[in-house]
Amino acid sequence: MAIDQADFLRTLAEKSGSGQLRGDYASADRHYVVAQNWADYTPAQHALWRKLYQRQAKLLPGRACDVFIESLRELDAADGIPRFERTSELLYKATRWRLMAVPGLVPDQTFFEHLANRRFPVTVWLREPHEFDYIVEPDVFHDFFGHVPLLFNPVFADHLQEYGKGGLKALPLDGLQYLARLYWYTVEFGLIQSPQGLRVYGAGILSSGGEIEYCLTSPKPNRIALDIERVMRTRYKIDAYQETYFVIRDFQQLFNDTAPDFAPIYAKLKTLSTLSADCLLPGERNLGPD
Ligand code: HBI
């Protein structure tokens, strides 16, 4: 299915809410890949990166899962915006993934193709200082700090490739909305159990100043065990803290639960109602807060 670039960029502009695109898509190739042009980042941008990194890193102990904290330390990315090529060498040795510099959000088909080939798209631009606490579209801090560390975990890395393959199969089956919910409530906003209690593995939380505390301790949101059908039925909010978090036992569960062919589930979901983000079904047990 050829991607209508003009149509995609118009959709993206609507999604971003601001109407114009942040990234420079003109120089992107057919996989929406661009050069990172690391030398073009200014000292002020590296300083903003350090400020974002230090604020987040202080919040991780006791909240982020151990795998994330250990992998982030190996990345040695505290001093400034990282060079993707250097990280790609480390990552390829660890789990055979590579980073792809992209101008920002890319079409779903392209996104899934990258994941299915163990290529993770990382946005090249960094937010502005006034967006320190919140940004709508993913920037390099969200993509790199939030997503890249877990790609060093072999089970999570395999899951994400399977997710990409599932996405390519879902597109012709009109299953995209279900897969987007699955990604949102796991890769972006997922919680994981640990012997010390609930911990975070979702990139959207790990790269956010406020939600990393809220998701573990606020009495407001639901925290329920991951169930693929249930996740795929549940709406999400893109511009507020989540009202429901889904919890996995470990990454093996995430891999196993998302390995089956989803086509039969999509067919069944079409007969079931969509659930609001704050819904708690009868019999569902709330797992939190700590
Ligand atoms: N593009 N660069 C980028 N990053 C994403 O996370 C992303 C995307 N395009 C599509 C997309 N995510 C969603 O459709 C998926 O979450 C399903």
Ligand code: FE
């Ligand atoms: Fe993300």
